[in-house]
Amino acid sequence: MANEVTIPLLPCASINEVAEFYVMLGFTITHRQHRPTPYLSVRREEIQLHFFGIRGFDPSTSYSSCLVQVEDTRELFDAFADGMRAVYGKVLSSGIPRMTRPRRDGFLLVDPGGNWIRVVPAVQEPEPVRNxxxxxxxxxxxxxxxxxxxxxxxxxxxxxxxxxxxxxxxxxxxxxxxxxxxxxxxxxxx
Known part of the structure; x- marks a missing residue:
C-alpha cells in the first residue's frame, strides 16, 4: 500500500467557533455541514483537520489530540501567531484557545474545541538531556x-x-x- 492518508476527526462544541479560529490561522474551509450532524473540515496546504459538533461538549475536559508533522515548525508558528495578532492583538498563551512558543520539539496549539494540536518537526532527532x-x-x-x-x-x-x-x-x-x-x-x- 502507498499514499495512505489519515485525518483526525476531533470533537467540538461549535463548528462555527472552530471554523472562525482555523480561518484566522490561514486554513480554508473545505466542507461544512450543519445537519443532521455538525461537521467541519479545514485545510492548510497538506494539513487537514476534521471536526464534529457535540451538543453540551466542554472543551476544558477534552482529551482529543493529534500530531501535525511539518518541515519548519517555526514558519508555521509565525503564520499562526500573525493570524492571532491580527484578530486578538496578541498571541493567546493561556486558556482555551492558546498556543505555546516554539521549541526544538515544536509547539502546541489548543483550539476552541479543546483539541491539542501538537506541531512537531517531520524528522525528530532525539536530543540528549545534558544537565x-x-x-x-x-x-x-x-x-x-x-x-x-x-x-x-x-x-x-x-x-x-x-x-x-x-x-x-x-x-x-x-x-x-x-x-x-x-x-x-x-x-x-x-
Missing part, C-alpha cells in the same frame, strides 16, 4: 503543555535555575525564556 537544568526544562514543558500544571512547572524550573551552575548559555536562555512564558500564562509578571 539538570535541561532535564528540569523538559519536565516543566511537559507539565505545563501536556498537563496544564503551569504552577508546578514554574516551581520545578525556578528550583533548577537556583541550583544550576554548569548549564550552557543556550540551556540557560531556553529555561529563562520558558520561565517568562510561564509567568505570563499565570499572570505573575515580576
Amino acid at each position: 539538570g537544568l535541561a532535564r528540569a526544562l523538559h519536565s516543566a514543558v511537559t507539565l505545563a503543555g501536556s498537563h496544564g500544571a503551569e504552577r508546578r512547572a514554574l516551581r520545578i524550573l525556578e528550583g533548577a535555575l537556583a541550583r544550576e551552575r554548569d548549564a550552557s548559555e543556550d540551556d540557560l536562555a531556553l529555561a529563562l525564556e520558558f520561565r517568562e512564558e510561564l509567568l505570563e500564562r499565570l499572570n505573575l509578571h515580576r
